[in-house]
Amino acid sequence: MLIDTHANLHNAAFDDDLSEVIQRAKQAGVGAFVTICCQMDEFPPALALAETIKNTWCTVGVHPHYAAQHAGLAVEKLVELAAHDRVIGIGETGLDYHYNYSPRQAQIDNLLTHIEAARQTGLPLILHTREADEDMSQILQDEITGSSIRFVLHSYTSGAELAKIGAKLGGYFSVNGISTFKNAIEVRDIIDKIMPDDRIMLETDCPYLAPVPNRGRRNEPAFLPMVRDQLAEIKGWSIRQTNTRTNKAFFDLFTKAMLHGSA
Ligand SMILES: [Zn+2]
Numbered sequence: 001m002l003i004d005t006h007a008n009l010h011n012a013a014f015d016d017d018l019s020e021v022i023q024r025a026k027q028a029g030v031g032a033f034v035t036i037c038c039q040m041d042e043f044p045p046a047l048a049l050a051e052t053i054k055n056t057w058c059t060v061g062v063h064p065h066y067a068a069q070h071a072g073l074a075v076e077k078l079v080e081l082a083a084h085d086r087v088i089g090i091g092e093t094g095l096d097y098h099y100n101y102s103p104r105q106a107q108i109d110n111l112l113t114h115i116e117a118a119r120q121t122g123l124p125l126i127l128h129t130r131e132a133d134e135d136m137s138q139i140l141q142d143e144i145t146g147s148s149i150r151f152v153l154h155s156y157t158s159g160a161e162l163a164k165i166g167a168k169l170g171g172y173f174s175v176n177g178i179s180t181f182k183n184a185i186e187v188r189d190i191i192d193k194i195m196p197d198d199r200i201m202l203e204t205d206c207p208y209l210a211p212v213p214n215r216g217r218r219n220e221p222a223f224l225p226m227v228r229d230q231l232a233e234i235k236g237w238s239i240r241q242t243n244t245r246t247n248k249a250f251f252d253l254f255t256k257a258m259l260h261g262s263a
Contacts, residue, residue, distance in 0.1 A: 001031040002228060002243060003250050004221040005174050006092075006126070006154050006203030009035040009056070010045040013207035013218055022053060025221035031055055032259065033221060036092050036126060038063035040070060043081060050086035057257050059126055061091035067110035068102035078117035088256040090118045091126030092154065095139075098131040108135065115143050118151070124172075124253050125151040133162040144169045150253060155205055156195075157187055163194040172253045174203040177211030177219065180230045191234050200235075201253070202227050202246045 004025070014021055025031070032055035037046045043060050050058040060081045062070045078090060093114040095107050102110070118125045129136045136158070144151065152172040156163065166173070173195045178184050191200070202224055204210075210219035211226040232242040251257065 001247075002029055002202060002224050003032040003034075003247060004030055004204050004206070004224050005034050005152075005201040005250055005254075006036055006176070007033050007206050007221055008038070008208075009033060009049050009053070009206075009221075010042060011207050014220075018049075021220050021222070025224075028222040028225055030221045030224045032257075033057070034059065034088065034254070034257075037061055038092060039066040040073070040077075047084060047086060055259055057086050057088040057254070059089040059091055060087055061089075061093045061114055061126065062110055063092055064094050064096040064107040064110065064128060065099060065101040067106040070110060071106060073110065073113055075113055075116045075120065078114065079120050082117065082121045082123055085256075087123075088254045089124050089126050090114050090121065092128050093125065094128035094130075095132035095136050096128060096130045097135075104135070107132075108139070111139060112143070115139075115149065118149050119147060122148070123256065125149065127151050127153050128155065129153060129158050129162065131158070133159050137162050137165050140165060140169055140171075144171075152201065152253060154203060155209070156190065157184075160186075160190055160194060163190045167194055167196050167199070170199075172199040172201060172249060174201040175231050176203045176205045176227055177209040177215070177223070179234065180212040180226065181215065182212070188234050191231065197235065197245060198252075199249050200231065200246060201249045202231065 035046045035058045046058040050056045154174040206219035
């Protein structure tokens with residue numbers, strides 16, 4: 001069984017056929033899911049799915065795109081919502097200087113709020129970082145060094161230096177369909193040479209980023225084995241090794257996640 005560690009199952013793209021999507025995932029060997037909260041009004045629907053779909057968890061947090069709209073977000077609010085037993089991580093949060101939908105300072109403030117919530121709850125941070133290598137490196141070094149804060153750099157497309165810093169600070173990585181894109185040569189190189197073998201997880205980031213040959217279509221958890229196969233090829237691992245390693249990494253990082261019965 002595989003775990004889709006970063007999905008957006010509560011996204012409107014799945015409103016019409018979520019039960020079929022989950023059924024197809026199970027047929028493809030994907031039996032557990034983390035549905036990722038990207039802004040506060042997504043939290044109730046994300047939690048509702050985590051409570052109804054077997055072996056599904058959610059997170060609580062604000063994506064950098066929405067940082068400006070959440071300027072008053074309190075650490076205490078994140079900590080309070082994170083106490084629910086289906087909430088296993090803080091985020092996704094981070095810095096996105098590609099789109100800059102929120103001003104940079106708002107993104108940084110939002111990230112620091114989440115880091116503090118991770119510190120207080122002991123839950124791992126789910127980090128998004130795009131074209132913000134310098135600031136993300138600085139913040140990670142300042143905030144994570146010497147702390148017990150754990151984190152994952154998801155959907156990694158940033159540079160080698162930041163990846164090295166993340167790995168050195170004990171960070172995890174999650175690999176998705178981008179790794180199958182023809183032009184993602186640097187992404188594959190960083191997966192191969194920098195991402196630690198015991199700290200890589202699989203994700204779809206569905207409904208976005210469908211792997212080749214489904215690129216451009218709606219992504220769904222049933223496509224996760226394509227990502228797994230690509231990771232196996234990049235790392236030179238067997239399929240079995242890849243399944244075992246990525247699942248172990250998930251439970252090592254998301255210590256609050258527990259499976260219920262057979263998936
Ligand atoms: Zn993201």
